Amino acid sequence: xxxxxxxxxxxxxxxxxxxxxxxxxxxxxxxxxxxxxxxxxxxxxxxxxxxxxxxxxxxxxxxxxxxxxxxxxxxxxxxxxxxxxxxxxxxxxxxxxxxxxxxxxxxxxxxxxxxxxxxxxxxxxxxxxxxxxxxxxxxxxxxxxxxxxxxxxxxxxxxxxxxxxxxxxxxxxxxxxxxxxxxxxxxxxxxxxxxxxxxxxxxxxxxxxxxxxxxxxxx
Amino acid sequence: xxxxxxxxxxxxxxxxxxxxxxxxxxxxxxxxxxxxxxxxxxxxxxxxxxxxxxxxxxxxxxxxxxxxxxxxxxxxxxxxxxxxxxxxxxxxxxxxxxxxxxxxxxxxxxxxxxxxxxxxxxxxxxxxxxxxxxxxxxxxxxxxxxxxxxxxxxxxxxxxxxxxxxxxxxxxxxxxxxxxxxxxxxxxxxxxxxxxxxxxxxxxxxxxxxxxxxxxxxxxxxxxxxxxxxxxxxxxxxxxxxxxxxxxxxxxxxxxxxxxxxxxxxxxxxxxxxxxxxxxxxxxxxxxxxxxxxxxxxxxxxxxxxxxxxxxxxxxxxxxxxxxxxxxxxxxxxxxxxxxxxxxxxxxxxxxxxxxxxxxxxxxxxxxxxxxxxxxxxxxxxxxxxxxxxxxxxxxxxxxxxxxxxxxxxxxxxx
Numbered sequence: 001x002x003x004x005x006x007x008x009x010x011x012x013x014x015x016x017x018x019x020x021x022x023x024x025x026x027x028x029x030x031x032x033x034x035x036x037x038x039x040x041x042x043x044x045x046x047x048x049x050x051x052x053x054x055x056x057x058x059x060x061x062x063x064x065x066x067x068x069x070x071x072x073x074x075x076x077x078x079x080x081x082x083x084x085x086x087x088x089x090x091x092x093x094x095x096x097x098x099x100x101x102x103x104x105x106x107x108x109x110x111x112x113x114x115x116x117x118x119x120x121x122x123x124x125x126x127x128x129x130x131x132x133x134x135x136x137x138x139x140x141x142x143x144x145x146x147x148x149x150x151x152x153x154x155x156x157x158x159x160x161x162x163x164x165x166x167x168x169x170x171x172x173x174x175x176x177x178x179x180x181x182x183x184x185x186x187x188x189x190x191x192x193x194x195x196x197x198x199x200x201x202x203x204x205x206x207x208x209x210x211x212x213x214x215x216x217x218x219x
Numbered sequence: 220x221x222x223x224x225x226x227x228x229x230x231x232x233x234x235x236x237x238x239x240x241x242x243x244x245x246x247x248x249x250x251x252x253x254x255x256x257x258x259x260x261x262x263x264x265x266x267x268x269x270x271x272x273x274x275x276x277x278x279x280x281x282x283x284x285x286x287x288x289x290x291x292x293x294x295x296x297x298x299x300x301x302x303x304x305x306x307x308x309x310x311x312x313x314x315x316x317x318x319x320x321x322x323x324x325x326x327x328x329x330x331x332x333x334x335x336x337x338x339x340x341x342x343x344x345x346x347x348x349x350x351x352x353x354x355x356x357x358x359x360x361x362x363x364x365x366x367x368x369x370x371x372x373x374x375x376x377x378x379x380x381x382x383x384x385x386x387x388x389x390x391x392x393x394x395x396x397x398x399x400x401x402x403x404x405x406x407x408x409x410x411x412x413x414x415x416x417x418x419x420x421x422x423x424x425x426x427x428x429x430x431x432x433x434x435x436x437x438x439x440x441x442x443x444x445x446x447x448x449x450x451x452x453x454x455x456x457x458x459x460x461x462x463x464x465x466x467x468x469x470x471x472x473x474x475x476x477x478x479x480x481x482x483x484x485x486x487x488x489x490x491x492x493x494x495x496x497x498x499x500x501x502x503x504x505x506x507x508x509x510x511x512x513x514x515x516x517x518x519x520x521x522x523x524x525x526x527x528x529x530x531x532x533x534x535x536x537x538x539x540x541x542x543x544x545x546x547x548x549x550x551x552x553x554x555x556x557x558x559x560x561x562x563x564x565x566x567x568x569x570x571x572x573x574x575x576x577x578x579x580x581x582x583x584x585x586x587x588x589x590x591x592x593x594x595x596x597x598x599x600x601x602x603x604x605x606x607x608x609x610x611x612x613x614x615x616x617x618x619x620x621x622x623x624x625x626x627x628x629x630x631x632x633x634x
Contacts, residue, residue, distance in 0.1 A: 005231070008263075008292070010292070012231070014229065040291040040292070041291075042288075042290040042291050043318055045318070045321070045322055045325070047322065047325075047326055055326075056325070056326050056329050056330075057325075057329070059229075059325075061290035061291050062291075063291045063292070071291075071292060073290070073291055073292070075229060075290075077229075087333035087336050087337050088329060088333050090333075090336065091228065091329050091332045091333050091336065092229075092329070094227070095227070
């Protein structure tokens, strides 16, 4: 849940990139760090082991200030994808305001994708989040590879689900910003009633996304 | 183990937190040395944090202040009598230290948090296990109690069955004896009826006498009533009835001395007499198929429970009789062997299959049909013989017959 600090007039919003091991969560964050250009962009903090597997999490801080003086701060995290790090995944997921589920498009990974999504559902339940109301985007990554599930099959598979599905290639940044913007749109809608972005800070959904990313909204 | 309620790993760190574990005196000294002027570190609200007294009071105008950025926003400042550019490069350096420390703090915080969660989860599972352990322990205890109660019930039922078995052979005997007694009673009753009708004929003759009837008339009545035959017959039926009554008396006498089931008295008894009595009361019902041979040798009286031994002999005798389907022999043999009385009961019956021999003394082992016996007969016999300090052995060959050998020590008591 977003935390508003009255002292500093700062709203901190937590976003989490979830998904199976090696699906490209950290790469998503690295590309966002390179490609986004908001008012405020912090150093990316990476905690990985020597073989590039995320140990605890990665963190990318982003932010912008409204003319009203509110600092909107995003903390974008990744979880460790490896099955053994479940407690860490749970801790990172806790109190999040939105989730990107990064699936691996390779046909060989469909079981891992399914298990990881079930794990997301279970951990969300444990930390008191409801997938029915939590802003969530399904991202099918690694679209550049061969032997991947077709877009038609992906869309058909998720047809009954309420969440938007995006396609990406995190290595070259394709679809990365679209994914985040799709999540931010939901986050705006979810938080606006409580924090009155439009009424008090002159932000509508589009300008909220624009300011967060430092670029135009891709339609 | 109390675990401090740590803040979430992703809370906002203050400058003081991020400088935790770093020697700020040395840091300030290094900064002052490189900038060649004292510097001061302020928190997010510009209150002095470290190096409070390091700046001279004068020259307020020449003091510059540069923000230290945390993740995105200022979390503190450094100030000193140096150029902004010089201070900025110092800030760069400090920020690198802060970033590195923040990595460490977040990593250790999330580590503690996950450890605590894992511990709590383990604790929860442990508690659940403890709970089910207690539950099963209780269950096991009550199960144990119920098993003990059940065993008690079964034991008392077994004792009852065992007692019943003692009576069973005697019960079979009683049925046969009743038949033996009924037979003489039947013909004695019929003889008495005849005697009653003879009394009527005598009354007719008596009436004629009282009426002073002529000799010829009296002769006529004598003839008509067949008093000559009646005299003969009366003699016969009275003799027959006396015989019958004697038979009943003798059966009752044998039965009385034999079937003292619960008579606890011990006495010096002749085992041959007990065997003879037993055969007398039980043989008549079996005489059609059994040829009972008594080969009873010289044996001394022995101090024993005559009633109990009688039952043992009866039980073994009935077993032998049961083993014989149509026609066969049962031989009782008694003799002395090494200061012990040896009693052999040998039959020419069907014998016992080899696979059953090991079980014949087991309580409730039976090959008879349900209702024909509960399987305690030999158990009762063995116990009675053991109580007399003796032994009981059984040899059998299927299709040939069975030999039971009882050895009893000779005991004598002066009464």
